[in-house]
Amino acid sequence: MSIHVKLFLTALKNLAERQWTVRWPEERRDYSPAVRGFIVNDRAVCISCQLCEAVCPAKAIKFHLEQDGKRYPGIDWGRCILCGYCVDACPTGSLRHTPQVEITWRSLSTYKFPREMDPDAVSVEAGGRSLL
Amino acid sequence: MTEWPFNQRVGSTFFIDAEEKLLEGRRGMVLVVGPQHPGSGHMRLFVVLDGDLITEVVPDPGFVHRGVEKLAENRPYWTLIPLVEKASIMDSANITYPVVLALERALGLEPPPRAKYLRVLMAELSRVRTHLYDMALLGIFLGHSTAFMWSFAIQDLYAEVFAKITGARTTISYAVPGGVRRDIKPSHVELVEKLLAKTEAKLRDFKTLFLDNPVTRARLEGVGTLDAKAVAELGVVGPFARASGVRYDVRKVHPYDAYGELDFEIAVEKAGDAMARTLVRWREIYTSIDIARQILKSLPESDVIDQALLFKNPEYRREGISGVLGVYTYIYPELGEYHGMAEASRGLTYVQLFTTSSQRLYRMRLVTPSWRNLRAMVEAMRGQRLADMPAVYMSFGYFPPEADR
Amino acid sequence: MMPFELSSDLVAALVFPGVLGILGFLVVAIWAERKLVARIQWRYGPLYVSKAIGGFLQPIADLVKLVFSELVLPRHTNRALFLSTPLALFIAEALPVAFIAAAPGLIIFYNPHGLAIAVVLWLLVAVFLVGMAWSEADKFTYIGAMREILLSAAYEIPLLLSLVAMLLLYGTADPYRVVELQNVWGVLLNPLAFLAFYISLVMSTTRFPFEIPEAEPEVVLGPYTEYGSTLFILSFGGTYVKLYAGALLGSVLFLGGWQPAVDTLSGALVTIAKMAALAFPLLILRAIYPRYRIDQALRFGWSKLLALSIAAVIFSIALRFAGVI
Numbered sequence: 102m103s104i105h106v107k108l109f110l111t112a113l114k115n116l117a118e119r120q121w122t123v124r125w126p127e128e129r130r131d132y133s134p135a136v137r138g139f140i141v142n143d144r145a146v147c148i149s150c151q152l153c154e155a156v157c158p159a160k161a162i163k164f165h166l167e168q169d170g171k172r173y174p175g176i177d178w179g180r181c182i183l184c185g186y187c188v189d190a191c192p193t194g195s196l197r198h199t200p201q202v203e204i205t206w207r208s209l210s211t212y213k214f215p216r217e218m219d220p221d222a223v224s225v226e227a228g229g230r231s232l233l
Numbered sequence: 234m235t236e237w238p239f240n241q242r243v244g245s246t247f248f249i250d251a252e253e254k255l256l257e258g259r260r261g262m263v264l265v266v267g268p269q270h271p272g273s274g275h276m277r278l279f280v281v282l283d284g285d286l287i288t289e290v291v292p293d294p295g296f297v298h299r300g301v302e303k304l305a306e307n308r309p310y311w312t313l314i315p316l317v318e319k320a321s322i323m324d325s326a327n328i329t330y331p332v333v334l335a336l337e338r339a340l341g342l343e344p345p346p347r348a349k350y351l352r353v354l355m356a357e358l359s360r361v362r363t364h365l366y367d368m369a370l371l372g373i374f375l376g377h378s379t380a381f382m383w384s385f386a387i388q389d390l391y392a393e394v395f396a397k398i399t400g401a402r403t404t405i406s407y408a409v410p411g412g413v414r415r416d417i418k419p420s421h422v423e424l425v426e427k428l429l430a431k432t433e434a435k436l437r438d439f440k441t442l443f444l445d446n447p448v449t450r451a452r453l454e455g456v457g458t459l460d461a462k463a464v465a466e467l468g469v470v471g472p473f474a475r476a477s478g479v480r481y482d483v484r485k486v487h488p489y490d491a492y493g494e495l496d497f498e499i500a501v502e503k504a505g506d507a508m509a510r511t512l513v514r515w516r517e518i519y520t521s522i523d524i525a526r527q528i529l530k531s532l533p534e535s536d537v538i539d540q541a542l543l544f545k546n547p548e549y550r551r552e553g554i555s556g557v558l559g560v561y562t563y564i565y566p567e568l569g570e571y572h573g574m575a576e577a578s579r580g581l582t583y584v585q586l587f588t589t590s591s592q593r594l595y596r597m598r599l600v601t602p603s604w605r606n607l608r609a610m611v612e613a614m615r616g617q618r619l620a621d622m623p624a625v626y627m628s629f630g631y632f633p634p635e636a637d638r
Numbered sequence: 639m640m641p642f643e644l645s646s647d648l649v650a651a652l653v654f655p656g657v658l659g660i661l662g663f664l665v666v667a668i669w670a671e672r673k674l675v676a677r678i679q680w681r682y683g684p685l686y687v688s689k690a691i692g693g694f695l696q697p698i699a700d701l702v703k704l705v706f707s708e709l710v711l712p713r714h715t716n717r718a719l720f721l722s723t724p725l726a727l728f729i730a731e732a733l734p735v736a737f738i739a740a741a742p743g744l745i746i747f748y749n750p751h752g753l754a755i756a757v758v759l760w761l762l763v764a765v766f767l768v769g770m771a772w773s774e775a776d777k778f779t780y781i782g783a784m785r786e787i788l789l790s791a792a793y794e795i796p797l798l799l800s801l802v803a804m805l806l807l808y809g810t811a812d813p814y815r816v817v818e819l820q821n822v823w824g825v826l827l828n829p830l831a832f833l834a835f836y837i838s839l840v841m842s843t844t845r846f847p848f849e850i851p852e853a854e855p856e857v858v859l860g861p862y863t864e865y866g867s868t869l870f871i872l873s874f875g876g877t878y879v880k881l882y883a884g885a886l887l888g889s890v891l892f893l894g895g896w897q898p899a900v901d902t903l904s905g906a907l908v909t910i911a912k913m914a915a916l917a918f919p920l921l922i923l924r925a926i927y928p929r930y931r932i933d934q935a936l937r938f939g940w941s942k943l944l945a946l947s948i949a950a951v952i953f954s955i956a957l958r959f960a961g962v963i
């Protein structure tokens with residue numbers, strides 16, 4: 102009998118616990134800036150060495166020719182698994198992750214190799230609610 | 234009971250015939266549980282019932298077979314890590330461990346001490362997380378939705394810490410041949426300490442409400458009992474073998490990485506029933522927390538990546554990232570046959586690699602614990618009541634994607 | 639007692655404890671259950687429909703959604719039975735309410751043996767449930783129906799005995815007399831009977847830990863598996879109606895009904911408060927217990943619960959001889 106009373110008390114005690122559910126999108130989780138989010142490329146630094154393409158486990162990177170005569174990586178976001186291998190492999194640091202973790206496109210055709218891997222295009226700041 | 238209708242169409246009278254044949258003169262029934270049943274997971278179970286008692290269970294796994302072994306034959310060796318970890322995403326730090334160990338043997342790399350400790354830290358955090366995940370599913374299979382929600386909430390803390398340390402919530406791809414991908418900062422040490430303290434605090438109520446609950450105990454005690462002999466014969470691994478008194482843990486028997494230097498006891502229970510299997514994992518959560526604390530206290534100072542890799546191309550090194558991924562494209566494994574073995578959360582995971590002289594493998598053999606425990610799970614269900622089926626199922630922590638690979 | 643007003647039975651049938659009360663209880667109980675359980679589980683519960691009032695409109699939105707969802711009629715069933723049994727079940731679960739007074743003058747059918755009739759009607763419900771499961775013609779519903787039969791065999795006798803104990807104590811089954819006689823609440827007079835009644839109530843409304851007939855990982859949804867749309871509301875909402883009837887009966891028999899109020903309106907309010915107090919622990923049971931196995935539930939019903947209810951009857955007889963009431 103006493104164990105049942107204890108069970109009820111434990112349950113009632115937890116009525117006062119703060120909700121752990123995060124009410125996205127009003128509230129976001131805090132993953133710190135280190136999170137492996139949307140990948141951007143700084144074209145001024147990129148040396149077109151194609152290492153990022155070579156290491157990609159999902160074969161998600163293809164190079165395309167730009168107006169300035171150089172080739173730059175483009176990511177097929179339908180294939181990318183956000184493993185971060187390309188970022189780790191990049192010798193110059195031109196590829197990098199942003200804290201943008203919600204990656205969606207309006208249509209199927211635009212998520213393949215979008216050209217805008219421009220670092221300035223991503224405005225999301227890291228930070229939010231941490232459950233810890 | 235020879236042919237099973239793995240290919241029967243709708244409208245087939247197979248089950249009616251089977252019922253008459255199976256249990257002559259008795260009131261038998263063949264229940265097809267799954268793959269779209271709330272209590273089956275991604276698999277199908279043919280359950281033969283005699284009244285309320287289960288006389289036979291025939292599993293039909295393979296619904297989430299993704300051909301990991303076949304895929305591994307066609308890609309460079311460093312991409313095996315993100316590939317293999319998808320088989321058991323909750324347990325990603327552990328399931329990739331044997332692959333990394335085998336690749337290190339093939340490449341002749343040796344991780345520095347700090348990397349070894351960091352890998353073990355991640356493996357142990359991942360173990361806590363997987364056990365909590367299995368605990369959650371056990372709870373919901375017994376009808377205890379609070380256990381489910383609480384476990385999931387607590388394991389989400391681990392996802393958050395993983396995201397902060399490695400960058401990803403579940404598929405962390407943290408260990409790589411020769412070291413780890415990111416070093417941890419002093420702030421991360423504090424974070425992990427906070428995480429462990431919060432886990433312990435929250436698990437207290439969880440224990441009261443779930444494990445000490447008389448109804449839970451009634452549902453688990455004496456259900457699906459397997460003795461040590463049966464466990465050995467069926468080839469059960471991991472906490473499920475230790476629940477029957479088989480004292481076997483790869484971390485102790487063949488200590489890999491930092492496990493030889495750490496001081497810990499493996500949890501062993503005698504009873505061999507569903508409760509013992511749950512309790513072993515419950516005690517392992519605390520063992521893992523203890524190991525994680527030891528690591529945080531005695532973390533050696535060194536680099537996190539083998540110098541042999543950096544020597545190839547030192548300028549690849551960048552702030553916070555070991556930057557070795559590019560170097561792998563220059564180095565080739567030795568021709569031969571290599572193996573790796575590690576204690577994943579659900580038991581022994583074994584990997585055998587057959588390398589060629591190129592960067593692609595000839596063959597990878599991956600043996601996952603859930604697959605080895607499937608036979609025993611089915612044996613343990615026999616003779617129990619229908620209501621015990623979900624309890625036995627989740628007391629084995631059976632995870633179909635891990636088994637089907 | 640207040641003199642009968644002309645249309646009081648009509649008010650009782652339509653407002654409280656009749657149709658409106660039942661529907662209101664359905665909405666409030668489902669909302670309260672989801673909200674309380676969610677809070678215990680560190681969640682918000684229903685929220686996004688009507689954020690200002692804590693998602694209170696969520697059950698109503700669900701009901702509307704269910705009404706408009708497609709009704710699937712399995713080809714191999716007897717359609718007439720398949721369609722009619724949920725309705726019969728719902729009505730049968732609501733019938734006991736008609737014989738219980740919720741406040742002075744608020745009763746649908748007055749009968750001097752009203753409470754006894756209500757109890758008998760309550761126990762008849764299982765028949766419809768089993769009929770429903772049978773007409774669905776599915777293995778999982780059969781198993782659910784078998785479990786329902788076994789479980790009702792386990793709780794029926796203790797339930798009946800605990801109520802008999804109270805009726806013996808009061809010496810009447812008149813819905814008004816019973817309340818008037820409770821100068822001291824029934825729960826204090828015979829706590830054993832209350833305990834037996836309460837546990838049987840949990841079993842008969844198949845709430846956790848006795849949520850055995852519709853155990854999801856085992857038998858999908860037991861007797862309710864094949865139903866969708868409106869029929870699902872009728873069949874599954876039935877358990878809440880049963881809970882409503884049980885809480886009403888319990889508050890009249892054990893908690894002194896509408897006492898200390900004397901007029902109809904405040905009496906109804908007092909009864910509602912007492913019903914809420916009775917139903918509250920039942921609503922959070924879902925967050926506390928897993929479910930028993932059927933054999934364990936049966937063993938419990940036929941041993942401890944039965945012994946408890948027999949003890950309650952003996953205790954009542956003893957009280958009666960002692961002249962307490």
Ligand code: SF4
Nearest residue numbers: 147148150151153191
């Ligand atoms: S690895 Fe870096 S520098 Fe080389 S091509 Fe890719 S983005 Fe450019």
Ligand code: SF4
Nearest residue numbers: 157181182184185187
């Ligand atoms: S994150 Fe991984 S999958 Fe995505 S492009 Fe980079 S290497 Fe390829």
